[in-house]
Amino acid sequence: MSPTMLEFWFDFASSYSYVAAMQIEDLCRAADIPLIWKPFLLGPIFELQGLKDSPFNVYPRRGAYMWRDLERLAHKYHFPFRRPTHFPRSSTLAARVACILVDEPWCADYVRRVFVANFGDDEDISSREVLSEIIDGLGHPGASIIDDATSESKRGLLRANTSRAIELGMFGAPNCVVDGELFWGEEALDDAIDWARRVALKAPS
Amino acid sequence: MSPTMLEFWFDFASSYSYVAAMQIEDLCRAADIPLIWKPFLLGPIFELQGLKDSPFNVYPRRGAYMWRDLERLAHKYHFPFRRPTHFPRSSTLAARVACILVDEPWCADYVRRVFVANFGDDEDISSREVLSEIIDGLGHPGASIIDDATSESKRGLLRANTSRAIELGMFGAPNCVVDGELFWGEEALDDAIDWARRVALKAPS
Numbered sequence: 001m002s003p004t005m006l007e008f009w010f011d012f013a014s015s016y017s018y019v020a021a022m023q024i025e026d027l028c029r030a031a032d033i034p035l036i037w038k039p040f041l042l043g044p045i046f047e048l049q050g051l052k053d054s055p056f057n058v059y060p061r062r063g064a065y066m067w068r069d070l071e072r073l074a075h076k077y078h079f080p081f082r083r084p085t086h087f088p089r090s091s092t093l094a095a096r097v098a099c100i101l102v103d104e105p106w107c108a109d110y111v112r113r114v115f116v117a118n119f120g121d122d123e124d125i126s127s128r129e130v131l132s133e134i135i136d137g138l139g140h141p142g143a144s145i146i147d148d149a150t151s152e153s154k155r156g157l158l159r160a161n162t163s164r165a166i167e168l169g170m171f172g173a174p175n176c177v178v179d180g181e182l183f184w185g186e187e188a189l190d191d192a193i194d195w196a197r198r199v200a201l202k203a204p205s
Numbered sequence: 206m207s208p209t210m211l212e213f214w215f216d217f218a219s220s221y222s223y224v225a226a227m228q229i230e231d232l233c234r235a236a237d238i239p240l241i242w243k244p245f246l247l248g249p250i251f252e253l254q255g256l257k258d259s260p261f262n263v264y265p266r267r268g269a270y271m272w273r274d275l276e277r278l279a280h281k282y283h284f285p286f287r288r289p290t291h292f293p294r295s296s297t298l299a300a301r302v303a304c305i306l307v308d309e310p311w312c313a314d315y316v317r318r319v320f321v322a323n324f325g326d327d328e329d330i331s332s333r334e335v336l337s338e339i340i341d342g343l344g345h346p347g348a349s350i351i352d353d354a355t356s357e358s359k360r361g362l363l364r365a366n367t368s369r370a371i372e373l374g375m376f377g378a379p380n381c382v383v384d385g386e387l388f389w390g391e392e393a394l395d396d397a398i399d400w401a402r403r404v405a406l407k408a409p410s
Contacts (some may be wrong), residue, residue, distance in 0.1 A: 049264050061253050061376035063391055072396070171266035184270055187392035191277070 006192060009038040009175040010111070011163055012091035012098075012125055015056070015070050016186040018115040020174040022079045024113040025108045027189055033196045037107050039098040040161040041091065042173055049171060051152055056087045070119070073186070080120030090126035092158070097131060097149040099157035109138055209405040210222060211397060214243040214370055214380040217296035217303075217317070219332055220261070220275050221391040223320040225379040230313045231275045232394055238401045242312055244303040245366040246296065247378055275324070278391070285325030294323055295331035297363070302336060302354040304362035308317045314343055
């Protein structure tokens with residue numbers, strides 16, 4: 001039978017997705033749990049809840065706390081942070097590219113590099129040029145990968161993920177899904193890993 | 206000089222305040238950090254943000270997740286949980302009582318007992334009888350303590366705490382405040398404790 005997997009659902013526009021994305025591969029590796037990258041878009045999910053913008057903008061008190069918290073978490077986990085001059089940035093293009101890379105061994109590098117561009121270097125990740133440069137820098141042909149990701153046949157991947165995210169009850173990001181169980185938030189990573197461990201122990205092998 | 210303290214800001218109506226309140230005394234004791242109980246009301250803070258109800262009711266997807274999460278956390282930390290038939294319950298009376306008990310050695314017992322009544326036993330903690338019975342059960346005169354807590358001279362305590370909570374930037378509960386730094390959420394308890402430890406190490410003694 002297949003081992004217990006952890007699906008990591010993220011949006012490149014989401015600040016706490018950044019914090020989680022920087023850690024999740026190491027956590028899964030340490031626990032010997034296969035990791036599945038699941039890019040999706042929060043926009044339609046916020047709309048579903050009547051929100052026309054990120055809750056961090058709709059509720060400025062929450063937003064102010066989030067930025068301070070992000071600063072602390074970046075310091076705690078040793079990754080770069082510079083408050084983006086625009087938030088949230090459109091993540092559609094970056095997510096479409098991620099959708100066609102999920103089975104590539106360098107997917108994790110792409111994901112982290114895009115997040116660092118957004119939240120560490122204040123770069124415009126909605127720009128084709130920025131993404132192309134990132135992919136080139138990882139030793140792959142940026143322009144043609146982006147063409148492929150935005151082709152008619154591949155555009156549906158991101159829409160399908162977002163629909164599935166809605167079905168799974170998501171209302172924010174990041175999320176981990178293990179054996180049908182949803183874990184929301186950067187701080188739930190450990191609980192998700194523990195859950196996967198317990199499921200794996202119970203499963204007949 | 207005075208040691209670094211941890212202020213624990215909570216609302217008896219708040220589900221994640223319950224999860225945190227059940228752990229915070231043990232965590233502070235283990236870290237040798239003095240704990241200050243800070244009851245306050247979320248209602249005025251939600252209103253300030255344009256919310257007429259708990260965000261868990263305003264945003265049902267978030268609410269559905271919260272109740273499942275609470276079930277898991279109760280199992281993880283071994284405390285009782287039964288989904289209350291009414292949420293959120295009015296916590297004004299219970300909080301007024303807590304305000305006059307913060308310096309009593311049995312304050313922690315009162316706090317936990319009220320939370321368990323709300324989220325473990327589905328009791329109406331807005332009721333004078335329920336609270337009086339809890340206090341009696343702890344070996345103190347419930348009726349007269351409630352009279353004292355609701356007297357003209359003491360009613361201002363809760364209002365002052367809630368005003369201070371607003372000044373400190375709070376937008377939800379529970380919160381820890383350490384050396385002016387705000388930590389929101391049940392999952393931030395460890396970070397708050399670590400912060401207090403670091404502040405204590407830096408302070409000249």
